[in-house]
Amino acid sequence: MEWDAKKYNTTHDFVFKYGAGLLELLPKEPKKVLDIGCGTGELTNRMAELGHEVTGIDQSVNMINQAKESYPDLIFLQEDILNPSDQIGLYDVAFSNAVFHWIPDQELLLKNISEHLNMKGQLICEFGAVGNVQMIREAFGRELNALGVPFEEPFCFTSVEDYRILLEKNHFDVVEMLEYERPTPLKGQKAGLREWMEQFYASELGELSENQKEQLFVNMEQELAPRLWKKDHWEADYRRLRVNALKR
Numbered sequence: 135m136e137w138d139a140k141k142y143n144t145t146h147d148f149v150f151k152y153g154a155g156l157l158e159l160l161p162k163e164p165k166k167v168l169d170i171g172c173g174t175g176e177l178t179n180r181m182a183e184l185g186h187e188v189t190g191i192d193q194s195v196n197m198i199n200q201a202k203e204s205y206p207d208l209i210f211l212q213e214d215i216l217n218p219s220d221q222i223g224l225y226d227v228a229f230s231n232a233v234f235h236w237i238p239d240q241e242l243l244l245k246n247i248s249e250h251l252n253m254k255g256q257l258i259c260e261f262g263a264v265g266n267v268q269m270i271r272e273a274f275g276r277e278l279n280a281l282g283v284p285f286e287e288p289f290c291f292t293s294v295e296d297y298r299i300l301l302e303k304n305h306f307d308v309v310e311m312l313e314y315e316r317p318t319p320l321k322g323q324k325a326g327l328r329e330w331m332e333q334f335y336a337s338e339l340g341e342l343s344e345n346q347k348e349q350l351f352v353n354m355e356q357e358l359a360p361r362l363w364k365k366d367h368w369e370a371d372y373r374r375l376r377v378n379a380l381k382r
């Protein structure tokens with residue numbers, strides 16, 4: 135999926151704003167940090183401001199170009215963490231916000247991260263936990279199926295228990311893990327839910343005609359309003375998983 139970097143920075147800026155809490159898990163002394171799936175580079179820049187030597191990688195051309203435009207003094211590489219090139223190198227910390235749930239092959243992800251970490255290197259990440267945006271996902275799946283379009287869940291949301299097993303199997307010791315509810319107000323008033331879907335379900339919506347898309351949006355808004363419309367904005371039912379682990 136390709137990202138609309140300008141829209142991401144304006145309409146969906148909640149992603150990195152909430153992600154800022156993860157910065158508290160970073161060591162206080164300067165470290166070499168790899169920001170995996172850095173997007174438009176906002177958190178990469180925050181880490182550089184904290185004194186760390188940071189490299190941001192992202193597979194999206196649009197996101198990396200926006201990051202380079204916003205922060206020309208920082209290092210950003212267009213790289214897929216599932217197929218990294220030799221130019222990435224070794225780091226003390228692997229950091230990642232709101233990325234892991236986009237990656238189906240978690241074993242390969244953790245193996246590649248481990249290969250780019252020094253001994254005792256730290257993994258700090260946050261992504262969707264099991265049940266994340268469940269009401270939206272279920273309604274979206276139903277609407278797509280009603281249009282005769284099969285819905286394959288693009289996200290990999292997991293639990294503390296399951297992810298702990300995966301981390302330990304892949305040579306990480308867990309320092310701390312946390313699963314929590316994070317109801318998230320969406321920008322754009324009435325259009326907030328459809329704008330969220332336009333970004334996060336871009337691939338699936340690209341399969342529909344304009345009429346079908348409009349009908350899907352209207353149906354979903356009607357169905358979800360009693361639970362997710364909060365007087366003047368939509369509130370997405372986010373659940374997050376936060377991980378702090380050390381390479382064994």
Ligand SMILES: C[S@@+](CC[C@H](N)C(=O)[O-])C[C@H]1O[C@@H](n2cnc3c(N)ncnc32)[C@H](O)[C@@H]1O
Pocket residue numbers: 137149150153170171172173174175176177191192193194197213214215216230231232233236237
């Ligand atoms: C929701 S954005 C989060 C961006 C940024 N971390 C932030 O907090 O704003 C998810 C990002 O993960 C990137 N991504 C997804 N899969 C990736 C992969 N296999 N390798 C590198 N980047 C990936 C996407 O291109 C996208 O920019």
